[in-house]
Amino acid sequence: MKSSPEVTLHDVDDAMADQLLELAKRDASPDEVAPPLGGPGWNLERTAWFFGYHHAAAAGLDGPAGEKSWAVFSGSEPAGSIRLKRDAGADVPTAETGIWLGRSFRSRGIGAAALDLVLAEARRAGLRRVTARTLAANGSAQRLLASAGAALAHDDDGTVLAVVEL
Numbered sequence: 001m002k003s004s005p006e007v008t009l010h011d012v013d014d015a016m017a018d019q020l021l022e023l024a025k026r027d028a029s030p031d032e033v034a035p036p037l038g039g040p041g042w043n044l045e046r047t048a049w050f051f052g053y054h055h056a057a058a059a060g061l062d063g064p065a066g067e068k069s070w071a072v073f074s075g076s077e078p079a080g081s082i083r084l085k086r087d088a089g090a091d092v093p094t095a096e097t098g099i100w101l102g103r104s105f106r107s108r109g110i111g112a113a114a115l116d117l118v119l120a121e122a123r124r125a126g127l128r129r130v131t132a133r134t135l136a137a138n139g140s141a142q143r144l145l146a147s148a149g150a151a152l153a154h155d156d157d158g159t160v161l162a163v164v165e166l
Helices: 014-027 044-057 110-124 139-147
Strands: 007-011 067-074 077-086 094-101 129-135 151-154 159-165
Touching: 007 077, 007 110, 014 044, 014 067, 014 077, 044 067, 067 110, 077 110, 094 110, 110 129, 110 139, 129 139, 139 151, 139 159
Parallel strands: 094 129
Antiparallel strands: 007 067, 067 077, 077 094, 129 159, 151 159
8 A cells, every 4th residue: 555645735935935946946847837937947037936926925815916825845845836826706715726846756646635735725715616727738637636526627728627616
């Protein structure tokens, strides 16, 4: 029997953002972590976006950005990041989630454990639905979302919308 990893979520302050950026630069593609700003690689624009994003998300779901991010830890090591962002236009209290993990932390159950933890956070925040969007070619993300109870809908633009009713 395969044992589950010890996965925890930690608030992201400036020191934690530094650790996450170091992990991202070492163990993830910039396109998996940040929008395509300023050209390829970890350039000044992407790095500035990364810190600005985590700073804005530090205020939490009820803050001005309506967003909260956490560092995902596997044991004592940062493994990636996961977030919730309120969807103000939804008919029921809804948030979107997204996750990235360093390559060396993938396919070990860490993503599933982190998603379970963030869904529990969503329930505590009074949300009734969590959505995610991934590429149609990203079978791993689709399996992860389906295992958390998401209904998957393929869109004509090459993406898949996942919806978890809480």
